[in-house]
Amino acid sequence: MIHKLRQALLVAILMPAGLTIAADGRHSMWKYPPDLPGATVHTFKKVGQTELKAWVFRPDGIKPTERRPAVVFFFGGGWNGGTPGQFYQQCRYLASRGIVAITADYRVRRRHNVLAPICLADTKSAIRWVRANGAKLGVDEDRIVAAGGSAGGHLAACTGVIDGFDDQADDLTISAVPNAMALYNPAVLLAPIDGKQQIDAKKLEDLAERTDGKASEISPLLHVRRGLPPTIIFHGTADEAVPYWTVERFAREMTAAGNRCELKSYDGAPHGFFNTGRGGSAERQDAERQRYASTTLQLDNFLQSLGYLKGPATITAAPQPNIHLRGTYTNSRIQFERELKGHVAFIGGSITEMNGYRPMMVDWLKKRFPKTKFNFTDAGIASTCSTTGAFRLGADVLSAGPVDLFFVEFAVNDDQDAAHAAAECLRGMEGIIRQVRRHNPDADVVITHFVNPGMLKTIQAGKLSVSQSNHEAVARHYAVSTVNVGQELADRIAADTMTWTEYGGTHPKPPGNAMVAELNQELLTAAWSLPLSGSTVGKSHAAPEQPLDALSYADGRFLGLQSAEIADGWKIHKPNWKKLRGSSRSRFAQLDVLEATEPGAALTLEFKGTAVGAYLLAGPDAGVLEFSIDGENFQQVDLFHRYSKGLHYPRTVMFRNDLEGGDHVLQLRLSADHNKISSGTAARILQFVAN
Numbered sequence: 001m002i003h004k005l006r007q008a009l010l011v012a013i014l015m016p017a018g019l020t021i022a023a024d025g026r027h028s029m030w031k032y033p034p035d036l037p038g039a040t041v042h043t044f045k046k047v048g049q050t051e052l053k054a055w056v057f058r059p060d061g062i063k064p065t066e067r068r069p070a071v072v073f074f075f076g077g078g079w080n081g082g083t084p085g086q087f088y089q090q091c092r093y094l095a096s097r098g099i100v101a102i103t104a105d106y107r108v109r110r111r112h113n114v115l116a117p118i119c120l121a122d123t124k125s126a127i128r129w130v131r132a133n134g135a136k137l138g139v140d141e142d143r144i145v146a147a148g149g150s151a152g153g154h155l156a157a158c159t160g161v162i163d164g165f166d167d168q169a170d171d172l173t174i175s176a177v178p179n180a181m182a183l184y185n186p187a188v189l190l191a192p193i194d195g196k197q198q199i200d201a202k203k204l205e206d207l208a209e210r211t212d213g214k215a216s217e218i219s220p221l222l223h224v225r226r227g228l229p230p231t232i233i234f235h236g237t238a239d240e241a242v243p244y245w246t247v248e249r250f251a252r253e254m255t256a257a258g259n260r261c262e263l264k265s266y267d268g269a270p271h272g273f274f275n276t277g278r279g280g281s282a283e284r285q286d287a288e289r290q291r292y293a294s295t296t297l298q299l300d301n302f303l304q305s306l307g308y309l310k311g312p313a314t315i316t317a318a319p320q321p322n323i324h325l326r327g328t329y330t331n332s333r334i335q336f337e338r339e340l341k342g343h344v345a346f347i348g349g350s351i352t353e354m355n356g357y358r359p360m361m362v363d364w365l366k367k368r369f370p371k372t373k374f375n376f377t378d379a380g381i382a383s384t385c386s387t388t389g390a391f392r393l394g395a396d397v398l399s400a401g402p403v404d405l406f407f408v409e410f411a412v413n414d415d416q417d418a419a420h421a422a423a424e425c426l427r428g429m430e431g432i433i434r435q436v437r438r439h440n441p442d443a444d445v446v447i448t449h450f451v452n453p454g455m456l457k458t459i460q461a462g463k464l465s466v467s468q469s470n471h472e473a474v475a476r477h478y479a480v481s482t483v484n485v486g487q488e489l490a491d492r493i494a495a496d497t498m499t500w501t502e503y504g505g506t507h508p509k510p511p512g513n514a515m516v517a518e519l520n521q522e523l524l525t526a527a528w529s530l531p532l533s534g535s536t537v538g539k540s541h542a543a544p545e546q547p548l549d550a551l552s553y554a555d556g557r558f559l560g561l562q563s564a565e566i567a568d569g570w571k572i573h574k575p576n577w578k579k580l581r582g583s584s585r586s587r588f589a590q591l592d593v594l595e596a597t598e599p600g601a602a603l604t605l606e607f608k609g610t611a612v613g614a615y616l617l618a619g620p621d622a623g624v625l626e627f628s629i630d631g632e633n634f635q636q637v638d639l640f641h642r643y644s645k646g647l648h649y650p651r652t653v654m655f656r657n658d659l660e661g662g663d664h665v666l667q668l669r670l671s672a673d674h675n676k677i678s679s680g681t682a683a684r685i686l687q688f689v690a691n
Helices: 002-012 084-096 116-132 151-161 201-210 244-256 282-305 330-339 357-368 386-396 411-417 422-439 453-460 466-477 485-494 510-527
Strands: 040-047 050-057 068-074 100-104 139-149 180-184 231-236 261-266 341-348 373-380 405-409 444-449 481-484 564-566 571-573 593-596 602-608 612-618 624-629 635-638 649-656 663-670 683-690
Touching: 040 116, 050 084, 050 116, 068 084, 068 116, 068 151, 084 100, 084 139, 084 282, 100 116, 116 139, 116 151, 139 151, 151 180, 180 282, 231 244, 231 282, 244 261, 261 282, 282 510, 330 341, 341 357, 341 386, 357 373, 357 405, 357 510, 373 386, 386 422, 386 612, 386 649, 386 683, 405 422, 411 422, 411 453, 411 466, 422 444, 422 466, 444 466, 444 485, 444 510, 453 485, 466 481, 481 485, 481 510, 485 510, 602 683, 624 649, 635 649
Parallel strands: 068 100, 068 139, 139 180, 180 231, 231 261, 341 373, 341 405, 405 444, 444 481
Antiparallel strands: 040 050, 050 100, 564 602, 571 593, 593 683, 602 663, 612 649, 612 683, 624 635, 624 663
């Protein structure tokens, strides 16, 4: 612990904050001085040639005579560096909720050659300026929250806890004490406590120099007393810059003194976990977005409890680890909220086709955007897998126009219906995502991993099914958000709040579908949480240049039955399904199929691409097809499926998926062989497919 405290207070906190341009390239929030669209910039203090600025975000529609609560943020950086842009996203959100949000500058060592006590004097000046200018800013001077992160959290805490350290040029008749505090991994202890030297002598000397010998005087933990402002603290248990035990001790002593102090701990989270927009790996960005959403939601709830906000929060924290929020969803929000129109599509198997989570999401979207004219596409087809999905996507979804919001589910069907190996799971899902993004680079996508009994058992053993694992790999590669229904269900079963029976089984019952819809709604609410400034435009989701698998079905398409040169024995017609053994589904009843039932029936198909196959109906009489490509030896593919015993089952069979790109010729003929369970030698093709 001594080592961690030494590292925290003398190295990490006092190091300059890493300054980078925001990952999305639209706002330079992480540079100094920052570029913060939507804010008005004011000078709140002058010291010689230095002008300290405050970026003020006022709510839309605020009247000149109104007075709203205010939150004033102070950036981190070890009193040495940093930028007021750190809390840009929080400011925009709070302004959208009706609060005046301000992020303020203060002098730091690297730019102004000052030490921590001067930093504190500037932050007190900022609070006084906001209070003195309440009428101009639209701020209620009796409802001001001091907030900040790391060293900025330390300074915000000091405004509420530490007496003195004022700038004598200020009007000291105006209080610098806030009415509440919101502290993000704050440094609350800079000196020994309980009379114990927890920091070695050399580091104590260094710390004394950096704080101008005032380490004890400006350690909030050492000055806790009754009557301090209500406080909320956000802190990660894995913080090596500010040890978690220090804020835990601060919260405990605040409560013991009769003050309100809520500590919101984040298990395993590091220092600065609440930041967003700093770039880095996809995993880091995912985690930061979710933690940003979570801390902002809890801040919203805290402000509601003080009476500073009314109505439900417009941000929802994505639960960990069952919602993975990736990328931006600005495009669908702009379409729905500004353009008042949008195309929402769903593709999957029977879980999508049934009256389940899909209509629940449709109803929710209509209620959230009541003025929007939606075009909803239901492309759910029972029993179909991601391979079929990749080939039918153009006809069943993209033909209806560019998709703004796209929901995909194939985990269960790739697992139990198709029994795909890893390669096919990946090729089908990647084919779908690349096609959608090529058709409309602005399309926002959500993949939902549903679950069957075998998959649930795998999850409960701490693993992922083959289908989910590969679909998740695609999602990470293309920055697509995912909802892990199986893990959520496993967690609820472990917590004894839901059973497999209550969930409803592989095809969920209303409670299970409601759970899934709520997870998707939480994801989208979090994704749409950041306010849209007047200049905001959507950012396209350009597909990575390199696919995960060069043989993925990114150019999957139907060729059509007329593409084939048909010899004797084949005919295109509508079968009389009532006379055939086995049930058939109504959606296929009026479709023409290319049918042959007698061995020897042959055809030829010319095509371009790397793969060729057939989307067909395989019933109790399904036979065996023999195929040859470019004159090679004939090979066989059995059309009969284990579900064919009593159903004309829709499936896609691939003849080859590893060809060189270019022109090819497929020869196809019906064999006299058939599966030992099959009662015939029939083939009924709905479409030829090629990639």
